[in-house]
Amino acid sequence: MSHPTLAKGFVNNKPRAQWHDKALWFVREKRDRMAHGVPEWEELRQQASAIKIHTMSQLPNYLEQFEKNAKALGVHVHWAIDGDEHNRIVHEILQQHNVKRVVKSKSMLTEECHLNPFLEKNGYEVVDTDLGERIVQLRNEPPSHIVLPAIHIKKEEVGECFHEHLGTEKGASDPNYLTEAARNHLRERFCSADAGITGVNFALAETGGFVVCTNEGNADLGVSLPKLHIACMGIEKLLPRASDLAVFLRLLARSATGQPITTYSSHFHGPREGSEMHIVLVDNGRSGILQSPEFRRSLNCIRCGACMNTCPVYRRSGGHSYESAVPGPIGSILTPLKTPESHSSLPFACSLCGSCTDVCPVKIDLHHQLLAMRGFLDRKKLLGMSKKLSMKFVSGLLSHKWMYTTAGSAARTALRWLPRFAVYNPLNGWGKQRELPEPPKSSFRDQYAAHKKQSGDKS
Amino acid sequence: MSSSSRETIFTNLRAALPESSPLPDLPPSGPWQTFDDPFARFCEVLGTVGGDCQRVATIAEANDQLAKIEPYQAAKVKVSVVDGLGDSTIDINAIEDPHDLENVDYAVLRGHFGVAENGAIWVTDDTLKHRVLYFVPQHISLVIPASQIVNNMHEAYDRIEVGKHAFAGFISGPSKTADIEQSLVIGAHGARSLTVFAVDEL
Ligand code: SF4
Numbered sequence: 001m002s003h004p005t006l007a008k009g010f011v012n013n014k015p016r017a018q019w020h021d022k023a024l025w026f027v028r029e030k031r032d033r034m035a036h037g038v039p040e041w042e043e044l045r046q047q048a049s050a051i052k053i054h055t056m057s058q059l060p061n062y063l064e065q066f067e068k069n070a071k072a073l074g075v076h077v078h079w080a081i082d083g084d085e086h087n088r089i090v091h092e093i094l095q096q097h098n099v100k101r102v103v104k105s106k107s108m109l110t111e112e113c114h115l116n117p118f119l120e121k122n123g124y125e126v127v128d129t130d131l132g133e134r135i136v137q138l139r140n141e142p143p144s145h146i147v148l149p150a151i152h153i154k155k156e157e158v159g160e161c162f163h164e165h166l167g168t169e170k171g172a173s174d175p176n177y178l179t180e181a182a183r184n185h186l187r188e189r190f191c192s193a194d195a196g197i198t199g200v201n202f203a204l205a206e207t208g209g210f211v212v213c214t215n216e217g218n219a220d221l222g223v224s225l226p227k228l229h230i231a232c233m234g235i236e237k238l239l240p241r242a243s244d245l246a247v248f249l250r251l252l253a254r255s256a257t258g259q260p261i262t263t264y265s266s267h268f269h270g271p272r273e274g275s276e277m278h279i280v281l282v283d284n285g286r287s288g289i290l291q292s293p294e295f296r297r298s299l300n301c302i303r304c305g306a307c308m309n310t311c312p313v314y315r316r317s318g319g320h321s322y323e324s325a326v327p328g329p330i331g332s333i334l335t336p337l338k339t340p341e342s343h344s345s346l347p348f349a350c351s352l353c354g355s356c357t358d359v360c361p362v363k364i365d366l367h368h369q370l371l372a373m374r375g376f377l378d379r380k381k382l383l384g385m386s387k388k389l390s391m392k393f394v395s396g397l398l399s400h401k402w403m404y405t406t407a408g409s410a411a412r413t414a415l416r417w418l419p420r421f422a423v424y425n426p427l428n429g430w431g432k433q434r435e436l437p438e439p440p441k442s443s444f445r446d447q448y449a450a451h452k453k454q455s456g457d458k459s
Numbered sequence: 460m461s462s463s464s465r466e467t468i469f470t471n472l473r474a475a476l477p478e479s480s481p482l483p484d485l486p487p488s489g490p491w492q493t494f495d496d497p498f499a500r501f502c503e504v505l506g507t508v509g510g511d512c513q514r515v516a517t518i519a520e521a522n523d524q525l526a527k528i529e530p531y532q533a534a535k536v537k538v539s540v541v542d543g544l545g546d547s548t549i550d551i552n553a554i555e556d557p558h559d560l561e562n563v564d565y566a567v568l569r570g571h572f573g574v575a576e577n578g579a580i581w582v583t584d585d586t587l588k589h590r591v592l593y594f595v596p597q598h599i600s601l602v603i604p605a606s607q608i609v610n611n612m613h614e615a616y617d618r619i620e621v622g623k624h625a626f627a628g629f630i631s632g633p634s635k636t637a638d639i640e641q642s643l644v645i646g647a648h649g650a651r652s653l654t655v656f657a658v659d660e661l
Contacts, residue, residue: 023641038576040490047483054482060472073625079465131647132638148638155640175639183648190648191561207622217594217634217649224591224626225557235468242621243485246612249629250576260504260577261612263635264594264649266628267621272590283464287471296477 002345007317020152021315027148028309030258031359038250047247049363052300055238056290062205062238063281069208073270076278083113086282090115090197090230091122093278097228099124099194105212105219106130107199108146108303109232109282111325115197127189129218131182138165144319146326147256147305152318186218196222200233200279201302202248206241209269210279213252213262220266227275231268235281236299248302251361255304285338294372298333300362307356307366313349322346329356329366333373344382347373487617493610497575498657501608505578508632509645510653514605518543521602521656525567530598530652534564540587541567541602544656557591566596570630572607573655574615579629580655581619590626594634599650601630605657 011017035041055062067077076093080086086109094102102124104110116137119126128137132149136142138161143149150158159173168181198219203210210231212219223229239245253259271277290296308314308328319327324335324343332346347370356366377383494500502512515521522544525531531545538560539545545567554560568587570580580601584590593599609615619627634649645651 026641039492043490047485050480050483053477054480057477057479059476060469063469063472069622073622079468081464081467085464129648130638131636135638148641150638151641155642158639175642175644178639179636179644179647183646186648187561191558204621209622215634216636216647218647220594220628221591221648224589224594235472240482243487243613243616245621246616247485250612257637259508261574261579261629261631263508263632264628264630265579266626267624268626269622270625272625281468283468283471287468287474290472290477291475293477 001323003317003321003349004345006323007321007349010318010321011316017316017318019154020318023151024309024315027257028306028359031255031306031309032258034254034258034260038254044247044251045361045363048251048302048361049300051239051244051247052362053297055240056236056296056299058240059235059238059290062240063235065205066203066208066238067281069206070279071208073208074277075208075270076276078278078280080280080282080284082284083282086113086232086280086284087115087118089280090232091119093228093230094119094124094195097195097276099228101125101127101189101193102195102197103127103129103189103193103218103222103226104197105199105214105222106133106149107197107232108325109199109234110197111143112284113232113282115232127186127193129186129190129222130214130216131179134182134186135161138162142320142325144327145305145308146303146328152320190221190225193222193226195226195228195230196224197230197232198223200231200237201252202239202245203233203237203279204240204242204245205238207269209267210237211245211249211265211267213249213265215257215259215263217264220264223268224272227272228278229268229271229275230278230280232280232282234286235283236286236301252302252304255306255359255361289334289337292337294376295333295337295369297364298330298337298369300364301330301334302362304361306359306361310355310359312351312353312355317349322349329370330364333366333369336373336377340377340380340382344377347371347377348387485613487613489613491611491613492576494575497608497610498605500575501573501578502657503578504576505573505632505653505655508578509635509643510578510632510655512655512657514657514659516659518602518658518661521658524656525600525654528598528600528654531565531600534598536563537565537567538563538592538596539567541569544602545600551588551592554589557589557595560589560591560595563592563596565598565600566592567600567602568592570601570603570655572609572615572618573603573657574610574612574629575608576611577629577631579615579631581615581629582627583624584626585624593628593630594649596650598652598654600654600656602656602658602661604661605659608657 078089135150144152155173162168166185200210201213253262314328324331336343350370354367505512537548633653634647636647637643
């Protein structure tokens with residue numbers, strides 16, 4: 001289904017869409033405050049981007065180095081070409097250890113590979129232990145955001161869900177009370193699990209170890225009790241040196257939730273005494289993306305979620321409308337790269353405002369890639385006529401300065417004089433819920449020129 | 460596992476590698492943020508993430524402060540790996556299975572140094588037998604030398620040897636979540652409180 005169709009229900013519930021919009025904007029503002037508190041923020045982004053671009057240019061070498069060092073630490077290393085193979089490998093390891101119950105901490109990769117349904121089908125009890133993930137798991141739905149999986153759910157709904165599954169009081173919706181109930185429920189699961197599965201935030205070629213970041217401590221609890229730790233990672237997660245972590249840990253939590261660092265940043269190098277550690281390295285389309293000069297920078301993503309928090313379309317349409325493990329701007333690049341046929345509408349869930357590019361901690365040129373993705377899908381003949389026309393219009397507009405300037409002033413006049421139906425018509429999907437702002441009487445360029453004249457060119 | 464998948468992945472990766480680009484140098488002194496009073500900054504940031512920092516002259520003084528902490532007073536099962544600070548009701552070195560530590564109410568553990576920019580403390584598993592003690596107790600205290608505060612993460616990585624310990628990490632404040640309507644709740648799965656004792660004579 002197309003993004004506008006999937007978004008309709010969400011958008012039509014106006015108070016809810018506004019509530020969602022606000023909740024994410026609140027996170028975006030926290031991110032801004034944190035970023036402004038670090039004077040060298042832009043320098044950090046620059047470094048992070050350069051480190052990632054370098055790593056990708058040497059990825060096979062770094063992967064070999066990582067594998068060698070991890071093995072030397074006593075870790076079992078596995079390679080999976082796609083999601084199915086990843087799931088099979090995990091299944092085999094669990095079988096070898098006679099595992100029945102698994103606790104999992106948040107991992108977008110296992111979400112991407114649909115590990116949970118696969119394991120459940122094979123008779124395992126799989127419990128997601130991140131609170132947000134547990135909520136969506138109990139509700140039998142996918143996460144709607146990569147960092148805030150339950151951002152679309154109201155506390156009253158969490159209350160209902162917990163009343164049904166965890167026996168909390170009917171009607172209770174206090175987050176403290178509900179979190180306490182989840183804590184007790186999940187403690188039991190932690191203590192009875194036979195294996196812990198985690199994702200990986202960063203893997204280090206230099207040492208063969210990896211870092212997992214959480215606020216709840218669920219990844220750590222999940223792997224420090226049972227005798228088996230399986231870590232699943234995309235092959236793009238590598239960093240060359242341990243010291244590179246300084247750059248990335250400074251950027252990650254500040255960009256994600258506006259915290260100075262996550263509560264726990266755990267560095268794993270080999271198994272605990274008497275237990276086993278496995279790492280599954282997954283390609284699932286990544287090596288193909290690396291071959292594309294147009295889109296390879298999307299592999300630099302560190303999954304902070306900042307681009308979704310700031311995206312006006314994501315905030316108003318909700319994560320589920322993307323039908324993808326990774327929604328929002330970055331998802332609208334990664335997902336159509338993998339499944340262009342079913343996700344051709346995603347790069348159009350974008351107003352090309354460029355806000356995502358501005359906040360991305362690794363400086364991925366997101367809105368340029370989204371535009372390029374439209375061309376990519378067009379070359380694959382996957383676009384309908386209305387999309388093609390609007391594309392021609394936008395690219396023509398952006399490539400001629402005089403046209404852009406004229407179009408701006410025409411829009412300012414038109415917005416004031418056009419009847420409402422011209423702006424809020426069925427062809428303009430994003431007019432549906434958003435009233436356009438009052439157009440300024442003069443453009444910024446005009447105002448700036450007038451101001452300059454007034455102040456006698458002092459500035 | 461099939462070794463052929465490994466080969467296929469490497470063949471694909473090498474098929475059209477991007478042009479090589481240099482790895483930037485990251486001098487630990489860098490252009491990075493420093494503070495006039497790193498210790499004050501450390502305590503301030505730790506406070507904003509839900510932790511508490513107490514500066515004391517000696518371990519004996521820390522012990523007096525610990526005795527005043529309510530969760531410590533109420534704790535039934537206690538563990539301390541710091542001589543002279545708090546008691547242990549169980550001998551963790553006699554315990555083989557970490558599951559036997561599920562009911563620990565309060566643990567007093569060691570940290571190595573703090574980071575001013577984010578209130579984090581570096582911990583390593585060589586200071587205690589069961590790493591689960593960082594995560595499973597209801598409340599924890601970390602003890603660090605008051606003189607050991609670095610400005611930022613670059614300085615932090617400059618002084619640690621990553622890879623030396625099977626487990627090591629930064630802990631910044633107690634366990635927390637904001638997954639229900641963005642309301643911050645302290646005590647998601649791990650410790651419900653974190654008190655740092657920064658000791659002058661240690
Ligand atoms: S694309 Fe950039 S902003 Fe978006 S999730 Fe990835 S790293 Fe964060």
